[in-house]
Amino acid sequence: MTQPGADHLPLTELLTPADLAGVADAVRRSCERATPLYPIGGGTRLSYGAVPVEPGVGLSLGRLDRLVDYPARDLTITVQAGMTLAELAGRLAAEGQRLPVDVPRPDRATVGGVLSTSVPGPRQYGCGTIRDYVIGLRAVDGSGTPFAGGGRVVKNAAGYDLCRLLTGSLGTLAVIVEVTLMVKPRPECSALLACPLCDWEHAERLLAGLVHSSTLPAAIELVAGPAWQDDPLLGPLPPSCVAGLVVGLEGTAAEVEWMIGRLQEELGQAGGKASTILQDAQADLLWGRLTEFPSAPAPGALEPVVLRVHVLPDQTVQTVEDLLRLDPAGSVLAHAGNGMILARLSLAPDRVAELLEGRLRPELSGRGGSAVVLSQPTGAGLGPVTVWGPRGPAHALMQSIKDQFDPRHVLNRGRFVFASPTR
């Protein structure tokens, strides 16, 4: 097995501390030398962000994988950051509960990594994102000082919400070592309904109609491009169709049965074509495909560049169209109910900068949208401006928060939006 991170990060060595003190010690030493430290969870999202160039120490959280506390009837669980999502899911399932956050490669992805990267999946429409579930954490700031935020209760108005501040900060403010999550009961039943979309106008009509559905979808997904064209799970997608619509439904058996019937009626009234219904193992397979889409292995030899785009939900269809016009051989998964679009590009990495900076971002800025590179193949070397875009108006404020939490810019230097310290 290759050392996690070796492909993506310029590591001089890999530390594998077994406890909080070990993590704090490692950060403190990097801070004293003012050299970078790269925290590593399961290594599944190391290609998210710009490629760091300065050599530094890798800090694996893999050995911090213990369950700390699981009072199941409080609907909370506290685990160390290195626990994998699969392990967490197993523990929760034993009590009939789950964390309804979809994460690719759950056998490797860790709780700390999921929190740091915060890439929502299909169920964000009905269930929210990881930021809605994190209620407490322990972390080590860039000087090596451990601190805690939040607590272990589901409702807490004491002090600032440091949990959400750290969520999605790509490990640049602190190294997360322990997390308390709110969890939910597992629904009794889960089903997916898939139907083909003849043209883009039709797509927007159905999506707009779903806003007034009397069902409660857990996910509203739009799929398009070669990656989905021959997927047997989606049923027959006529070649003339531009895309497919997938709606996820969860609840008690009686609720799901009723919602399937009701949704078919509603889609029929809006001019939807006959739909395919997936239940049980088939549904699990398609949920898995939707979740794994951004990181699924590419059929060819080269890993694709994957973009992460956010717009208002009513701009989803237009944006998907734009993406497919700019890259006709690319594939798209849109979490259409939330306006989040993942695009697996067919373009070579060296053409991505032009696509993003010259075409996509200018179009999106008029719609209040955003686009970043979610992953790039090893060696592509896309820099911070291509990956994250130009600095926004709040950048100076964010930079001063960074300076407060990691004064010597030790944590994940060069990966996120922050300037490297001048030397």
Added chain:
Amino acid sequence: MTTTATASLVRELRRRLGADNVLSAPSELVAYDCDGYTLERNRPEAVVFPRSTREVAEVVGLCGRYDVPLVPRGAGTSLAGGCLPLHGGVVVMLTRMKRILHVDLRNRLAVAEAGVPNVQLSRALAGTGYHFAPDPSSQVASTLGGNVATNAGGPHTLKYGVTANHVLGLEAVLGDGSVLQLGPVPDPAGLDLLGPLVGSEGTLAIVTRVWVRLTPNPQDYRTLRAIFDTVDDATNAVSAIIGAGIVPAAMELMDQGIVAAVEAAYHFGFPLDAGAIAVIELDGPTAGLDEQQRRVDAFCRQWHAREVLQAATAREREELWKCRKMAVGAVGRLSPSYCIQDGVVPRTRLPEILRQIVEIAARHGVRIVNVAHAGDGNVHPILLFDERDPTQVARVLAAGRDLLEACIQCGGSVTAEHGIGVEKLEFMDRQFAPADLEAMRRLRRAMDPAGRLNPGKLLPSRSPEAACGLAETARNQPQTP
């Protein structure tokens, strides 16, 4: 501030906002010397009523030049002193910024100014099939800006979450007078500033506009009222329901003391010897509700419920909610004054905290009755007293301290939805370690380096001198008037 400096500041405020939008006469200022927390009072130098974000920014800029603290205020319903002008300065009233700017059903969001009362947004959404989920008991008066500042909750947070889960974007004025807009579309190329801004009690920025997520109305409801002999039976039933994987929209608990008050006031026909009454509401697609209701009913009976009644009609449902919502008001009949506390424990520790509250009441000779959002472990003990009697006031304060301490000991928090304000400052370093508080201070330093936004709230000063220093600064003559 010196009298001349104050006069000069007021003159400039008047010139920019118009004389009608600035109060400075002592007789006018007295109404702003406290909020819903009345034990501490201090008069501000001026109260301003900006009508736009630009005007808020001008006020902030001006206060920067005079080095005067700012206290943002909505309806002033804070029970923790969040709007108390502790160090004087300028109170910024957001109540004239009360326009609902846009209801966008396709994108399931609404945009409103910070001064819009929570209930006004609900009314504007009537008939759309959507609602704004946070419904604090203060919702008739409290504003969206205030809800954001305290991360407000309400009885439905068990299933639908708190304000933080429903804010998609904010426009806010920072301490240097610049305007920040976050959202409503997420931008992963940066830090999640919405997270810490919600619940920051006006200490990081003055929120002027809010983009909120709209939640679809449930298709149907089942509302039950269960009467238990003991509080323990009621909390065990709540725990069993959660353990069975049922998430009711609300699970409200009233103890014997509050039931007696409600009964005396409204004659609902509740048995006066009942240990506790639970109001449990299920919502969702009709198809699943009857089965869930049967299971909830069975759990209540398994835990010795004496009676489980269900509301058969919308009117009966309203009646059931009425008795819960009027409970606090009914307390007014029991004593001349009362103080509603807010604490939270892990839900399974609810029986323990309620037992401790009984002991604390006995120890201090204070009558305490309880309502609780049982599903969240959020207790609202109501302490009854007569504020004209200083010894009673002292006993109530001591009992309040003990019960918040008990919440911390149970692994909980000293506030679930009211905020820290000034009332609970002394508990911050009991609930958090010094390094935790230092991390919060760093965030505050980064966002408001001059420390002019609602100073003295949420975070204890490291030393009393630091707070005095700020007050001293505020009294200094401005450099560039």
